[in-house]
Amino acid sequence: MSLVNAELFKVRTTSLWWIMGIILLPLYAASVLANWAQYANSEVTGDTTDLQAQQIQAALQPINVATSLYTSGQYFGILIVLLLSAIIVTSEFFHLTATTTFLTTPHREAVILAKFGAAVIIAAVIWLFTTVVNLIVVPLILGNLDLPTQLGEPAVWRAIGLNALAFVLWAILGVGAGVLIRSQIAATLILAITYVAGTAVVSIIFALLTNFVAEWINNLQVLVPTSASQLMISGTDLPGSPPQWVGAIVLIGYAVVTGLLGTWITKRRDIS
Amino acid sequence: MSRPGTDEIVVEHLTKQYKRLRAVDDLSFRVRSGRVTGFLGPNGAGKTTTLRMLLGLVTPTAGTATFGSRKYVDLPDPVREVGAVLEASSANRGRTGRNHLRMICRAAGLPDSRADEVLATVGLTPAANRKFKGYSLGMKQRLGIAAALLGDPRVLILDEPANGLDPEGIRWMRDLLKSLAAEGRTVLVSSHLLGEMQLLADDVVIVAAGKLIRQGPVHDVLGDGSGHAQVRVRSPQTEQLTAALATLGATVTPAPDGSLLVHGAEAAAIGHAAFTAGVELHELATEQGDLEQVFLQLTAGKAGIR
Incomplete structure (x- = not known):
């Protein structure tokens, strides 16, 4: 536990955490407003296929509007968690502090475990912050949309819980990725671009493959971490998608693989 | 051990x-x-x-x-x-x-x-x-x-x-x-x-x-290494001093700054030889072997970029 404490102390004693906080706040506010605007203006238009219409219908059901709003801030919150988690590792090499760290704690797996622990705690804090604000703000927005608060619905609380799981899994993934990509600049750029542009690019690629190669390929889209994450927290099961738990399994798989691989590599690598 | x-x-x-x-x-x-x-x-x-x-x-x-x-x-x-x-x-x-x-x-x-x-x-x-x-x-x-x-x-x-x-x-x-x-x-x-x-x-x-x-x-x-101590002597009468030191069996090398570097004799013996020959001394100092010299000698040919 003292090692996790030391890792959190490292994050606390540089300006990184409040810079990330300053970036997160406006992005979080923007996502709440964007969600609000989306549900305030959307309606089903005639010019859509059956499946699309079904999906939009489903998304507009009050329960799905509620789960989506109560998990506002997830997209950018997870991005920040992902980057912070990677930087917890890469900064040790960027600032040449890995030597000091491994001299203090020669059992390297303990250091990496502590970094996982610290990243998960940071993820939980950011999740808690967005969730608490959501629980205050969203009932007002739902009132504006003439919908009930739906805080009694188990689906809402399940979505909030799955949101926490997503934050935690992405934190683990970030630490693992930080070990694999040791360069701080490369790690932050690759992770940010993959996370932000990845989903869009991947859905285009899969749309093309599905249209021109085979229909079943579309089902593989869930193997992409960002798609898996979206599926996992998509509230209720939407038509045409694999069930939610598949997304959770895939994301847990990625977290476990990067975590184990990262620990194994750190144990073997010469620190010079 | x-x-x-x-x-x-x-x-x-x-x-x-x-x-x-x-x-x-x-x-x-x-x-x-x-x-x-x-x-x-x-x-x-x-x-x-x-x-x-x-x-x-x-x-x-x-x-x-x-x-x-x-x-x-x-x-x-x-x-x-x-x-x-x-x-x-x-x-x-x-x-x-x-x-x-x-x-x-x-x-x-x-x-x-x-x-x-x-x-x-x-x-x-x-x-x-x-x-x-x-x-x-x-x-x-x-x-x-x-x-x-x-x-x-x-x-x-x-x-x-x-x-x-x-x-x-x-x-x-x-x-x-x-x-x-x-x-x-x-x-x-x-x-x-x-x-x-x-x-x-x-x-x-x-x-x-x-x-x-x-x-x-x-x-x-x-x-x-080269660490036999050498003695540095300085005198206005270099020639007489060199002759006096030769009787001790010491090797004398003139240094660029005008002093003499003596190997094979201790400072006390050199001082005594100068005194009996009536030669005036301005400096008489034993120089310890120098780690740098020894180091360069020991590592010669083994150093450098590999």
């Missing part, structure tokens, strides 16, 4: 093979407690790689490097047993010196107050709350030494600690390391500053091209 004490450093047949380079090649030596040991070698001799293997940061290809009979990773409480300074600029630029030390305290289970104590020991208290990026190279070295002292360890290992220190700083470090050794601790210092080592070290370990060249007390090592 005697059974090593727990604060003795034992390196046995240590080897590190990189893809194309044998950085350390079957190296064996011991470092005793209560003494300052200088670890000397040209650039690229494998000094840093050896220290990193000793500290568990680099995995040896063969051989062992241990404290007594235990590897660094097997020490139950490494920070309290071994302190090491490997790189001067190894702290997060945005963190203050005090927080850098507290971070180590937390990971090692030491009280935060130790950070302030070692800051005082190395004279950094006024800069404790300044960020690392504002530190001079000398201050960074002091912070590194402070970090090594946090656990009050029995063994200290320092890699080129004099780099970037001003003359006052070097003198401070010399006094500190000597006093730590005098308390019975083991002090291993790598350096290429030979003049400084001659003042600081009790023992030396000289390596080149990854191999051991010579190990022993500084005075013994100085004794074997």
Whole structure:
């Protein structure tokens, strides 16, 4: 536990955490407003296929509007968690502090475990912050949309819980990725671009493959971490998608693989 | 060999093979407690790689490097047993010196107050709350030494600690390391500053091209290279003096500055010969063998970029 404490102390004693906080706040506010605007203006238009219409219908059901709003801030919150988690590792090499760290704690797996622990705690804090604000703000927005608060619905609380799981899994993934990509600049750029542009690019690629190669390929889209994450927290099961738990399994798989691989590599690598 | 004490450093047949380079090649030596040991070698001799293997940061290809009979990773409480300074600029630029030390305290289970104590020991208290990026190279070295002292360890290992220190700083470090050794601790210092080592070290370990060249007390090592002491004499009557010294059987070499370098006779004998010949002397000085000379001689042809 003292090692996790030391890792959190490292994050606390540089300006990184409040810079990330300053970036997160406006992005979080923007996502709440964007969600609000989306549900305030959307309606089903005639010019859509059956499946699309079904999906939009489903998304507009009050329960799905509620789960989506109560998990506002997830997209950018997870991005920040992902980057912070990677930087917890890469900064040790960027600032040449890995030597000091491994001299203090020669059992390297303990250091990496502590970094996982610290990243998960940071993820939980950011999740808690967005969730608490959501629980205050969203009932007002739902009132504006003439919908009930739906805080009694188990689906809402399940979505909030799955949101926490997503934050935690992405934190683990970030630490693992930080070990694999040791360069701080490369790690932050690759992770940010993959996370932000990845989903869009991947859905285009899969749309093309599905249209021109085979229909079943579309089902593989869930193997992409960002798609898996979206599926996992998509509230209720939407038509045409694999069930939610598949997304959770895939994301847990990625977290476990990067975590184990990262620990194994750190144990073997010469620190010079 | 005697059974090593727990604060003795034992390196046995240590080897590190990189893809194309044998950085350390079957190296064996011991470092005793209560003494300052200088670890000397040209650039690229494998000094840093050896220290990193000793500290568990680099995995040896063969051989062992241990404290007594235990590897660094097997020490139950490494920070309290071994302190090491490997790189001067190894702290997060945005963190203050005090927080850098507290971070180590937390990971090692030491009280935060130790950070302030070692800051005082190395004279950094006024800069404790300044960020690392504002530190001079000398201050960074002091912070590194402070970090090594946090656990009050029995063994200290320092890699080129004099780099970037001003003359006052070097003198401070010399006094500190000597006093730590005098308390019975083991002090291993790598350096290429030979003049400084001659003042600081009790023992030396000289390596080149990854191999051991010579190990022993500084005075013994100085004794074997070119280390026969020479005597420098200066006189306005150079010719008479040369003739008088020839009767002693000494070799006399004129130095470029007009003085004479005498080998094969001691200062007292030279003084006496000059006195009986009625020659006036302006200077008569025994010059100790110079570690730099011995070092260059011992490592000649083995140094350099590999």
